[in-house]
Amino acid sequence: MPLLEIKNLTHRFEGLCAVDDFNFTIASNELVGIIGPNGAGKTTVFNLITGVYRATEGSIYFTGNELVGRTPHQITKLGIARTFQNIRLFKELTVLDNVRIARYGQAIYSPMEALLHMGRYNAEEKRITDHAMELLSIFKLDDAANERSKNLPYGLQRKLEIARALATDPQLLLLDEPAAGMNPNEIKQLMEFIGWIRKTFQVTIILIEHQMRLVMGICERLVVLDFGATIAEGLPAQIQNNVKVMEAYLGKELVK
């Protein structure tokens, strides 16, 4: 059974069809890239999977559960985590709190226990704090735990966002243009880093990117979107020489 299965997904904003009859499957431990020019509907697909938007038509199954109609935090609890194209950290909060917020579902105590700091509160807080610190130390962010996250340099903010997503204990990690704003050297490091995350945390990854050559190196399979529809699918090498893809990126005139 595939980990995630998307069937006939369609989403319209007013008249605009952002995602048009999109079909997609991913198996456990795969690393798949979704590429396409700007405005192709890539981020919309992520927003549909994570429940930010409710799909107009179609269905999304994750480990056998229908996701359409569920709220984002329910979907997160099922095991899907994501990062954002433009970093969306909790800027005024500390690095540690950013990660601990993502452990909301894992800390088990009632509001009453929280108000009185009694019962399970202490043990659970200690547990999630230790877990968060451990995660931060894996990402070499433990020394900055008490810093406000807005004070971190850009590259570390990207890392923290991935750490925060991993803190929700996901099976499936959705990375939305993680290389945005990075130079070629940083991108190379990032790609190695993503491969390392996949191995260390045993997660399945879907990666959005609009610069094609970045994903060629690490993705096993690519899906190309344009105007909300799949125009090509296959191995990176096949995609590279696909005429339709070149047209989508460069325009018909140039390809001729």
Next chain:
Amino acid sequence: MSKLKAAYQTLLNKWHIVIAHRFFWPIFLIVGLLFSIAASTFDILDLYLQLILIYVGINIILTVSLNLINGYMGEFSIGHAGFMAIGAYVASLLTVNVFPQTANMFLFPAAILAGGIAAALIGLLVAIPSFKTRGDYLAIVTLAFCMIVKSVLENIDAVGGPRGLLGMEKLTTLPWVFFWTVLSLWVIRNLVYSKFGRGVLSIREDEIASDLMGVNTRQVKVIAFVVSSFFAGIAGGLFAHTLQYINPRMFDIIKSTDILIMVYLGGIASIAGSILGAFIYTILLEILRPLGVWRMVFMPLMLVLLMIYRPRGIMGLREARLFIPLRDLFASKFWRQKKKESGDASAGD
């Protein structure tokens, strides 16, 4: 002498050990309570000063509870006086009409608590629009709520209608105010440093990201509104039994504005700021009393200057270290120690 200085220096450096000691807070509370009991029974403080301190306490409760919504959660509620009114009327009706006169002394905390619970239940209702509307729209919803409470109270003859409610005994004493103030500070501080409190903060920072990180934003909003209105109700009950007279006009938008000023003066998202804001505002209004009507010109002017030079208030988004749990305050330090210890242990093997 130099020894004393050195001891003082160590105390400054190791203050967190003193505060972390399990007897620190109980001792602080007992001393405070004893002082307030002494002050109200013997003539240590004159009645005027006691009254001002009572108002400071009530205002601290109002400020810290509104800060939960306006500061920590980043919403804009102008309906806080409405919750206060509910607490004031429920507590007053209980002590005047329900409880036997002779037992009022002992049943007073129950009346205050009932006022708080009534306000909390209404807070539950106000939490619902906060699921759908945010920012300016929620401000209008809460404003409407405040007006509804006022006009409902004005039209119920059983509670005196526009004439108001009389006949409360002066049951609010300094020790009781001290108790409720410390309780509200403690509970709200506890809430802020729990997963629910971090949820509240994350809603302020980015509600969608917060939801996507697994925070049940609805649950968090309900908790914040219920706790906030509960303490507004408590403050209302204490207020009614200080003044011994209430009428619906006392709890209109002007009263809400007063609380807002204290929140933004002291600083958003800060317990220390709430205490500071309530303290400064209450004391300043008293000091400026000789100015008469002009003090109502001075205070808004101060607020305008504050918004220009320090838009987040005196303690905006910062907290006195006193209120931060050690686990949070020294997270990096504790982690380094722990790593070092485990490193030593493995090196010893």
